[in-house]
Amino acid sequence: DEIRIAVAANFTATLQRIAGDFTRASGHRVLISSSSTGKHYAQIRNGAGFDIFFAADAERPALLEQQGIGVPGSRFVYATGRLALWTRGEAVVGDPADVLRGGRFARLAIANPRLAPYGLAAEQALRAWQLWDKLQPKLVRGENVGQAYQYAATGNAEWGLVALSQVLAREPRVRGSYAIVPATLHTPISQEALLLRPSRAGEAFLAFLRGDAAAQVLREAGYAAPGRS
Amino acid sequence: MNPATVSPSDLQALWVTLRLAALTTLSLLLLGTPLAWWLARSGSRLRAPIEAVVALPLVLPPTVLGFYLLLAMGPNGPLSGLSMAFTFAGLLLGSMVYSLPFVVQPLRDSFAAVSEQSLEAAACLGAGPVNRFFNVVLPLARPGYVTASVLGFAHTLGEFGVVLMIGGNIPGQTRVLSIAVYEHVETLDYARAHLLSAGLLIVSFALLLVVYASGVGRKVVR
Amino acid sequence: MNPATVSPSDLQALWVTLRLAALTTLSLLLLGTPLAWWLARSGSRLRAPIEAVVALPLVLPPTVLGFYLLLAMGPNGPLSGLSMAFTFAGLLLGSMVYSLPFVVQPLRDSFAAVSEQSLEAAACLGAGPVNRFFNVVLPLARPGYVTASVLGFAHTLGEFGVVLMIGGNIPGQTRVLSIAVYEHVETLDYARAHLLSAGLLIVSFALLLVVYASGVGRKVVR
């Protein structure tokens, strides 16, 4: 069978790997549509024919469920993201807060807190460090965490509060240095999935995702695995 | 991540893109011609408002435009009966709306530049309106058609916001090259993004070079 | 979510947007004029390649174009010295690159339509090249200028991918209206998105209507 999956851009690469393994194991084909979660939400509400929705946050799947879209009770956290402070250059990164307090940089890239969970997490962490107001003039916001990473990756922002998954997936040529932001400083970056219509293949895929093989991939990619955050 | 090669799915995207761009351009040239002609020659009081409406798709960010198109195509929208959303046909419609001004405006300008005298002379030689159009207007408006085609085609190639919104990025159907490149950038697969971008640029450049060097877009010397 | 009102930050975005669109259009008209003139009149062998290069920005998805511009502005890029990223100046540069073809191509077509005879007559009446340009070419190429301005301005209004990428969405500096609308759509604040979109559309429509109804873009009857 064929499963159509709508996945948040930041999780696309990881999901592709898992889907590859799944196809090899089960024979079901997986069609992946990558986009921003906001777009997917609008599309699903307007009748897009996806089987599973992997959102970048917990809010949109919940909203869909409220509106009676999707298989009731199928919503769950498939991955929990971690926030990392990253620079493409070489630097000694001990405590991320120290780096930021030192202030010897012009730009810090974050994802837009209004649009992206990673952005919201970055805001919370900065507030926890009491740097939020002080750093305002230096903040540049990407539409999503992907863009925040690009700001840092192109060197236009010296530092970025980005997803750990991105840091780990970076190109081998880009050396970079990073430190993980303690998960206690922000609400968990829970990415939820929702089964949109019942199908054997869909359920099989979700089961596969919860399995050990997938958990390994998730960990390597920088996520905490489902239900284990 | 493997060394940058073009994956089959990218090739598929390329094919969808070329089809989309070609069909969009073609349809817009066909539809845009009578519209542009009317805009260039009519003295009607509706001319200015319609001219303004034609330019409006430009004003909205593509994603937002796509959002409204999606609403229109959705279950409660006026176009719901056609079930266009997430299909190639829907993509085509979206691209056409988005690129409309780039095709209509150059056509209109080039139609306006066709001298009344040439048309009158053709009429006196027995050429009816259709005949005049094909044998006088079309050859004289050629630069406008080239500009319209280039702008329309290239704009659809690079288009992405509308397409992503209406199309839903479905491989083989609505996943176009621009989305593929975007995805590669988003998923940090820069090498492949560079490769695709460079390919896109080189092929487009070659194509444009042929068009421009052939002189097909140059004005007939008067 | 409060009832849809326009927030101060949206107004700020509007102001940035208008400034950006106006400056982009103006700069492009200034820069595009000599370029378009050269393209329209030169017999050089460089003409076709340069014409092709001008159309290239169209081919890349805006976000990808923005990404490459960002690379160019980065520490290892050719533009690193200018520190343009995340500044209004950088935004301006990006918008200009992106909208270049929409300004240059209509200008070029309208320059090509200026008859050699008018220029020769002006020269015989003592008008030097600059004088000829301002007193003969400019008035005769007016429709091209209007089309170029409308396309350039509107395209910058609706632009979003490049702007977002280079600008970094800094309120008051690089946060433009299209990003604001986009944000509202993404955050499901549809009411406000509708409001802003409708406002954008109505204002643009009114503006375009004035332009087109005034006849300033119509050809001088020959």
Add this chain to the structure above:
Amino acid sequence: MSLLVDTRVRKGDFELKVSFEVPASGFTAVSGPSGCGKTTLLRTIAGLEPGADGRVSVAGECWQDRACRLPTHRRAVGYVFQQAALFPHLDVRGNLLFGRQRRPAVRAALAFDDVIELLGLARLLARAVHGLSGGERQRVAIAQSLLSSPRLLLMDEPMAALDRASRQTLLPYLEALQRTLDIPVLYVTHALDEIARLADHMLLIQAGRMTASGPVSELLTRLDLPMAQGREAGAVIRAQVSGHDDLDQLTRLAFSGGQLWVPRVALEPGTAVRLRILSRDVSLARKTDPDSSILNSVPVSVVDVVEAGAAEVMVRLCAGADTLLTRVSRRAQRHLEIVPGRRLYAQIRSIAALV
């Protein structure tokens, strides 16, 4: 079976209001000062003036009246514009064939090669339009309209841009056209010699109104019209070939007022010809002078004398049933007692036989 026009057009401050009927074949000259409405008239007939109302009918075919209004391309006109409007995207051959391909050839349609040769276009066929000289453009435009099988030919100063030699080549051909083609031609021109040679009929327009219309022979000798005023004033009369003199290569013509000798024309005795006699070529004398180089001398009587400037008078003469004009000095008028009724001899220096 004629060309019938009764129309009214406004353009800005200008109004053209004319009504006339001219024969269904032959040339009708249209003349009048710059800006009087000649071009507007032709455009109206071709259906190019959307604001024109009234009637236009050609050889019984209604082109325009209250009920119907054919669009231009349904009116089988050949129109030679005042400023030649060639298609810049076609070469000369393409321009020539444009009309020919679009309209079914009528009876006596002209052969492509003949027209090309006559107008000296063979050398130009493959040329682009933009390098053509002014006269070359005009010749192409004339050929184009001739080749489009019209039922009515409208020519707006077709020869103004041509040199004398081209004009001389073209004139007899246009004359021949009128006989072979059998369609009416409206021919705008300022040149009296063209009118005299080509036209049977004439319309005079001034400030949008028709001030005179009628046979050329009559209008050219009416002393109240501008044509009889200038140095080119003259009469057109009809005559018949009555014999040839092979020794001197002369032809004898008979007309109502006697006989005239002209350089030999290759026509059978009995053939009708038209003669143009300029007022400047006619002088008056009490008797014929056999020892003059002037070949022709015919008895005439003075009909009318009007002033023409301070020193001269224009004299209208009748020779048989025909009218001649001459302009003489007041001194000669006094000397020869030129008053209506006076009988004298007209010496005619030069006669153009317009075949």
Add this chain to the structure above:
Amino acid sequence: MSLLVDTRVRKGDFELKVSFEVPASGFTAVSGPSGCGKTTLLRTIAGLEPGADGRVSVAGECWQDRACRLPTHRRAVGYVFQQAALFPHLDVRGNLLFGRQRRPAVRAALAFDDVIELLGLARLLARAVHGLSGGERQRVAIAQSLLSSPRLLLMDEPMAALDRASRQTLLPYLEALQRTLDIPVLYVTHALDEIARLADHMLLIQAGRMTASGPVSELLTRLDLPMAQGREAGAVIRAQVSGHDDLDQLTRLAFSGGQLWVPRVALEPGTAVRLRILSRDVSLARKTDPDSSILNSVPVSVVDVVEAGAAEVMVRLCAGADTLLTRVSRRAQRHLEIVPGRRLYAQIRSIAALV
């Protein structure tokens, strides 16, 4: 201090190669068949032919040679194009002022109002260009170039589109121009009467080469040139006013061959005038006939006789130091024994005094 041109231009298959020098003031007529290169010559002088090399200098000012090459706008030309090129975005007044505002007025610059009145443009000043009739356009173009304070006037068939009346109004004005303006004028025309009235000097071009150049009076009477062939052939001679006859309103002129009477001209005795005498206005007789309406009769001797068609001969006569032409039939030739050396009387029917 003259206009000096020595140039060579190629355009496709066509090559123009001419070299001449004409006086620094007065009109020089440029004539030749359609497509011979007249327009190309004018464009070269104006600097509009980029491929032209060689020399152009005007009144001592070098416009072009090996070292320098002024761009068109630095050459103070007034150019009346063959097809009037008005600016469509300006009204008539704007068109007229275009050149005037751009070039410093020279000495005898023409007053705006005078030019407007002369060319009858007052009514048109506020009009858009696109509604103008053919003749109106041409008049605006002429006024435009006159108003631009040129040091050299190039006129490419400026009157071809005008009716006879406009032409007659304009001609004397152009003549006046030549005296007041004191700049050279190259004047392309096919009309011999314009040449005779306006030009002192003449260039004849054929297929890109200059086939003759010289004073008009000489070229018009050379029997080997085309100008002496047609019905408009004639001579131009110089004469002097020697008196007036108030009763008959005639003026007596003296020239090398005797005296002539013409309709009164308002000039003081002693003033030099130019006369045009058409070959068709001259007839030959053994003796003078006092009883003819022909006023003038002068003794002449035959210089040269050449064939002109089968029935006629063209005769070159000398009257004093001046040359006259006449065309007579072979019959008259035999009858009057017209051979070189023969003495006869030339009866001159009509004389145009070209002031």
